[in-house]
Amino acid sequence: MMEHKHQYLRFCCTDCNLTENTDASFRGGILYPSCRAVFFWTHFTIPFVRQNPRWGAANTAMVRWLPAEYEDGQREPKGWNRERLHNGFQLPSPRKVSREILRSSSKPIDEDYSQMLVEWGQYIDHDVTFTPQSAGVSPEADCLNSCENVHPCFPIQVKSLVHGCIPFYRSAPGCFVSVGCDIGQALQQQQINAITSFMDASVVYGHTPTLENLLRDLSGQNGKLAVNDRFEDPRGRPYLPFVATLPSACQQDGKGHRVDCFNAGDSRVNEGLPLIALHTLWLREHNRIAGELKHINGHWSAETLYQETRKIIGALHQIITMRDYIPKIIGPASFDRHIGPYGGYDPTVDPSASNVFATAAFRFGHATISPILKRLNESFQEHEHFPHLRLHKTLFSPWRIVKEGGIEPILRGMVGTAASAVGANTLMAEEVTERMVVLNARRHVDLASLNLQRGRDHSLPGYNSWREFCGLSRVESLEDLREIVRDDEVAEKILRMYGHPDNIDVWLGGLVENLLPGSRTGPLFACLIGRQMKAVREGDRYSEGVFTQRQKNELLQFSLSRLICDNSDIEEVPPDSFRFGKYPSDYVSCDQIPSVSLEAWTEAESQGGPDELLD
Template sequence: MRTQIHTTLVCLFGIFVAFASHAQEYRSIDGTGNNVSQPTWGAAGSTLLRYSPAIYANGMDQVYNPVNAREISNLISFQPDPSPSHYQLSNMTWQWGQFIDHDMSLTESNAQNGTTNILVTDPLDPLAPMIGMNRSNYVPGTGENGIPREQPNQITSFLDASMVYGSDAAKASYLRTFSNGRLDTSLDEILMPNDAGFFVAGDVRVNEQLGLISMHTLFVREHNRLAELIDANATGLPTDPAARDEEIYQQARKLVGATIQHITYNEFLPSLLGESMLNMDSAAYNPNVNPTINTEFSSAIYRFGHSMIGPHLELMDDQGNVTEMVSLREAFFKPSMMTDEPERIEQVLKGLVMTSAQEVDLQLVEDIRSFLMLDGNPLRFDLAALNIQRGRDHGLADYNSVRESYGLAPAESFADITSDPQLQADLESLYGGDINLVDTWVGALAEDHLPGSAVGELTATAIAEQFTRLRDGDRFFYLFDEQIPQLEVTVGIDLENYGLRDIILNNTTLSNLPKNVFEVPEPSSNTLTLMTGIGVLASLRRRRSESG
């Protein structure tokens, strides 16, 4: 019965999407029509932009492998000891980074596209003899006739909360109740599972690990909280139940997207990059700015967060007591842990906020660098090697070429990349002394951090460039949207003073969190309930200036 109802609703919703795209009061689900003169910019299915010339072995589609990716990983990505973030960035930093990554880009892979398996040459290596890897989907008509293979972005590029709502009409419809603007949840206000017990959300990667499941649950709850307030307080809502449901849904969706944008630009990015990398004073919609994600960003540079992940998740109660330690490998694709004990969701969120991330560098913990699962089909997993190989699969140019594409000077020696003598020697050994062979993911993470920043120059520049385009190329960005002020009044929030902390407090039983959830509070400070937004920025400025 549910299937029949949803089939009908999908058709009706598709009609609405077409109408809404034309009316442009609200975003389309698939991102089309945001730019009136370039309606496909940033839309689902757009080809990833490419800043530097593609490098394929045959110039079109064959993967170029100058150095074995697992050998690179074994030499420079093994992490022997914990390495807490120098800037006291919390684990929520990488978790938010992953959450919004799943809002911006998705390029799936399939064996039909070919394979680019990574041979493991050392027979004693736990991942021997091979790390399997399917190649990414590619745009039809590329990879042949002299045209290099290009990859599509299968979701919208915009920061539009597509990971909550979906990037196509069928998914968006499936997630709704079509009553009072609400999204569908279980009785415990957690995500709805499919027949196999896996949660369904706007993005297909929702079940990857417990932290991600918790973030998805949090924002579905926030949508429904806002929908209830709109239903109770908004004036001029239609009296027809279907039209009323649609209007409430769209208003709540607009507000959720706005809060995600505000958190990203005012909390996440300043904590990660420092305050000077992204100029919010210059924010203005520009129809000549293409917001589409570029492959250098998605295929290599934005994967910096993998180095920040620790070997386990610490679940905590509201007082900060550890209730459970879950190893990272035990947290992969385990939605049943949340279904069985829904209270784990807020315990995961509390732990992410209160514990330190690892330093942004080339090193990854073994749970994601040498993961071997023998249950059923053997799975061999090295995220460092896979990041390198995925860049090659996408024909990504070398590190120096990518630096030049962003207007940065190329490195002339390995000492220009890093001041660490051992890392210099390791890079020189791996790449045979040829600095122009260095993979972009490797070079970007090997760089010394900029003063006042948790990342190096290329990473900071590329992130700032992409997020500037996502802002100024988005006609519906919250700072440019004239509907937002009235919606703020309707639901009783002020976006400029409404952060991730507030969303967590409003949708869980937690009551004790720092104002800036992206930085671990100092144990001696009284930041849990008293720190103001001004205090957060003052603390951040002091810490940055002391390091610089």
């Protein structure tokens, strides 16, 4: 009997009081009523680990690498009391910081990397973190129409607006549970990560049993995901299914048939056209692999086909991210220092998303957002029928995929366009500080202001505290800041606005640092991102023993370029889709891109299939 034939549990806890022996409540897949937790099945080949079952689970509190700095010690965020002095100075308004330091009217390009590097960062972020906002609204706390600080409202003050503020909902509070934590930290308000922090392709499959089943084609008995039943591309390739509740709030072109919001494993799929394109690729890849596995192993059940395909898709997400993406973001030296070679699963490592990673460090990518979305034709020139678009015209607009050429013009634009460069004086494009839109909002929002306010909502310690945490020198003077930023004017603006170095918001401080060689981040964000990625990798208790050595060798043949080749009409790609190259000299035919041979998953019918339950 093959080793990989057993099923094990991965769970999503929504309202539970678990102990280290929680899995003792399970036998044969039965959930006993003594535990109020929601679990779902997934196939893995190692025994279910009994220690710390809540680590990395959905709907649990993000971990704190440093204690929060609430103004009242427990709940009130930084800046809640507007007259309060911090190190002798009032905190500047996030909107003032955005307009005078972060906003940029131009974005230079980075000739080394393609726009795909930017888009993958947002996509994979959605696989590991999602912080829900507080939903409760009462007449005393109408967050859309009030400029008062009344929980859960924490509006951003803007003197130039008639209304006087930008609406802001505080993050939903969660309960922090950690063995050995001090009572002070236990009493502080914590924030939730609503999804699993594992790199497990929950962005494709969802993080709850209900969503998972909604996304599956359960009637087809083929292990595939559900597809759109109204639209497909000209070659008959599927699009994502629509959301269950129709009509949806997504933008429309006002012509012909409605195109509602798409549905996927992550609810943020419709935020932009590149996200929709990546989600569509993975939907098609799952169904392509499931179809091949069914041909190879005709005796496998629909459930086995689905779960075995899901295992492969999860592994491919990890390979692309850890092998091809993260080293480019933090640089090879920081990768070696903070992550290093994989030594196997470590049960002492907590893989949970950290608050500073989700709220600050991994938001470095917002400074790389391009104000223009380029759509390219087969020759990687501006599309003759579907021209380039300003970013704000692409948000929550899935109709542009269906009615304007499918995903191909978007994908070509992602790989065939140089990424926006990052500099201390060219940070946030005006498209995201002045023209951002969100569903059901009546006004534009400022992404930079929202990020700064979110960090204060979570009461993250300041920039200096995190530099100390990472073993970096503190900023004690203007000269120190000038040395770190390498832009005297920006350094002077920051210190003049904040008054004291300890007041600088960590997201701003990390953004303006001079980039490390071969990276897209400075030393602070390289440290924080590296630590988180190492924890996610080494604390993943489901990662070992899943594949045979032959299967692992095949998986390592995979690339983002192969994903594009197999699931779109694009026939020429760069060998590494994250690297920017000139067309056609730096492109190769899809025939030259290595692919994964699924013959490595061949299993004789006598072996029984991998979906037998552990007795």
